[in-house]
Every structure is written in C-alpha cells, then in structure tokens.
Amino acid sequence: MRTQLSGRDTPAQGQRNTVEQEHNESNHDAATAALEAAVAHLTQDQMMVNQALVEKILSSEHTENALRVSEQKLHDFLAHQLANREAERKRIAGEIHDTLAQNLLALRIDIVMLYQHTASRHGRLHDWVGAALDNVDTTLRTVKQLMGDLRPTGLELGLQATLAMEVRKFIRASGIDCQLEASAIANLELDEETVLTVCRVLQECLNNVFRHSLASRVTVVLGVTDGALEMVVSDNGIGFDPSAPRRSSSYGLFELEERLAPHGGSLSVTSDRTHGTAVSMHLPIISPPADASAAPASG
Structure with a gap:
C-alpha cells in the first residue's frame, strides 16, 4: 500500500515550484524590460517628431517674417522710386519752363514785330514770317503740353x-x-x-x-x-x-x-x-x- 502525503510537498516538488516561480519572474522582468524599451523608443521617436515639428514651425515663422520684411522693403523702394520720379519730373518741367519756353516766347515776340513790319511792303516775306510764327505757336503748345504731362498745371x-x-x-x-x-x-x-x-x-x-x-x-x-x-x-x-x-x-x-x-x-x-x-x-x-x-x- 502506497502512503499519500498530504498538506506538504516533497522537497523535490518544492524545489520545482521555486524554479518555476523564478522562471516566471524572469519572464515577467524580460517582458517588462522589453515593454519599457519599446516605450522608450516610441518616446524618443515622438520627441524627435516634436522637435522636427517645432523646428518647422520656427522655420515657417522665420520665413513669414522674412517675407513680410522683404515685402515692406519692396513697398518702401517703390515709394522712394515714385517720389524720385515726381521730383525729377518737377525739375525737368521747371527747366523747360525757364529755358525752352522762355526762349520761344522771346523768339515769338521778335517774329511778331517782324510780321507787323512786313505787312504792307513785303508781301512774300510777310507770308514766310507768318508761317514761322505759326510754327513757333505750335511748338509753344507742344512745350506747354509736355510740361503739363510732366507736372500737372494748377x-x-x-x-x-x-x-x-x-x-x-x-x-x-x-x-x-x-x-x-x-x-x-x-x-x-x-x-x-x-x-x-x-x-x-x-x-x-x-x-x-x-x-x-x-x-x-x-x-x-x-x-x-x-x-x-x-x-x-x-x-x-x-x-x-x-x-x-x-x-x-x-x-x-x-x-x-x-x-x-x-x-x-x-x-x-x-x-x-x-x-x-x-x-x-x-x-x-x-x-x-x-x-x-x-x-x-x-x-
């Protein structure tokens, strides 16, 4: 007849249980370590993605700021060019008025006097002088229009x-x-x-x-x-x-x-x-x- 042990394992059975417990704990530790490594890897990847995103945002903001500065510089440059153009137009119109227009007016006065003196005695010359006077008047109108185009009058x-x-x-x-x-x-x-x-x-x-x-x-x-x-x-x-x-x-x-x-x-x-x-x-x-x-x- 076999004697059955109750309430207590044999020394060999206890030893097996201890080995199994240690094995399970080792597997648990290995799984935990693997999980922590995976989490750390994912965290590192996320940090890299976040850093790249931050750098992209900063780069985008820098680009936008640079574009705004460049656009403002362009506006300032164009405004400067327009101001310079108006100043140059004013100067040229003044030069035309003070030189060309005045000289033409003086020439017209002389031609008018000549036209009047030739009216009765020099018919053919009188006609030539009249044609010259018409040319001077046409030139004066052109000069006046040119000055008005350069700088509006009035x-x-x-x-x-x-x-x-x-x-x-x-x-x-x-x-x-x-x-x-x-x-x-x-x-x-x-x-x-x-x-x-x-x-x-x-x-x-x-x-x-x-x-x-x-x-x-x-x-x-x-x-x-x-x-x-x-x-x-x-x-x-x-x-x-x-x-x-x-x-x-x-x-x-x-x-x-x-x-x-x-x-x-x-x-x-x-x-x-x-x-x-x-x-x-x-x-x-x-x-x-x-x-x-x-x-x-x-x-």
Whole structure:
C-alpha cells in the first residue's frame, strides 16, 4: 500500500515550484524590460517628431517674417522710386519752363514785330514770317503740353480746378465725353502732394479709357465719406475681367496702388464686358481720432 502525503510537498516538488516561480519572474522582468524599451523608443521617436515639428514651425515663422520684411522693403523702394520720379519730373518741367519756353516766347515776340513790319511792303516775306510764327505757336503748345504731362498745371489752385483742367485736356485729346462731378469737394483744402496723387490716379484712369475701353462716355465723381476722399471713374466701354492675369497695360494701376499705399489709400476695380469699368479710389485725408481706450482715465 502506497502512503499519500498530504498538506506538504516533497522537497523535490518544492524545489520545482521555486524554479518555476523564478522562471516566471524572469519572464515577467524580460517582458517588462522589453515593454519599457519599446516605450522608450516610441518616446524618443515622438520627441524627435516634436522637435522636427517645432523646428518647422520656427522655420515657417522665420520665413513669414522674412517675407513680410522683404515685402515692406519692396513697398518702401517703390515709394522712394515714385517720389524720385515726381521730383525729377518737377525739375525737368521747371527747366523747360525757364529755358525752352522762355526762349520761344522771346523768339515769338521778335517774329511778331517782324510780321507787323512786313505787312504792307513785303508781301512774300510777310507770308514766310507768318508761317514761322505759326510754327513757333505750335511748338509753344507742344512745350506747354509736355510740361503739363510732366507736372500737372494748377496744383496750387486746388483739387477741383486741377481735375477740371485734366478733364478738359482729355476731352480735347480723345473726343470722348467726360463729365466731372466734384461740387462736393469745392471747398476742400488739400496739400499739393495729395492733389498730385489724386491727379495721377485720374490721369491713369483716363489714359486706360482712351487706350483700351472703346468708351464713348466717362464719368468722374468725387466726394468725402468718413474722413476719406472717394473718387470713382466709370466708363461705358467694353470692360475686362479683373481676375484675369495682369496684362502689361495694367501695371499703371499697380503703380497707383503703390502710390496710394503710403497714405493709407486703396484702389478697387469692377468691370465686365457689358457694363464697362469703374475704378474706385479711397484716400484718407483726415487722421482718425485717437483710440479712446488709450486715453488716461479721469477722476
């Protein structure tokens, strides 16, 4: 008969249990170590991804800042170029007025005297002198027009008078009907630089009408709204697609935008093939009031 042990394992069985427990603990430790290594590897990968993302964001911010700085430098350069161009135009117009125009006027006086003295006794010479006088008058008109193109005349007379002269000049040159509605700014006083800026905008708009629109009528309307000068130049021409790629002929409008930008102004264009084109200018002429929240509190 076999004797059965109860409540206690044999020494060999206890030893096996101890070995199995140690083996299980070893496997658990190995699994834990593997898991920790995997977690550490993933954490390291995540840190690298985060670092790359941070560097990309910083690089993107640096690029955006560089683009903003570059864009501002471009605007400043274009504004400087425009100012230099206006200064050079003013200088050349002054030189023409003080030299060529004055010399032509003096020559005209001499020719008029000669024309008068030959009227009764030298018929053939009188005709020649008359032809010479006509040539001088034609040259004087050309010189006057050239000076006006370089530097609009009458800037010191104010905005309404200056624009009225530009409209009359456009009508004579193009034969296109042009109506100026500027009674709302009759008493508006502006500095000469602002008058020149608005005049250049009108000149470019009328030039585009003459060259591209095939219009028979142009309307120029001016007014003041919320401290800003508004001007709309509209025509009944063929129009164009403002969203189409910029044509070489539209760089004049781009220059006007750059001319207005330093003064806080803007330009917008609406156009279609059936209703013509309207160019709207917005130019602040009164400084906005200081922010009330920035004022010191009373009491």
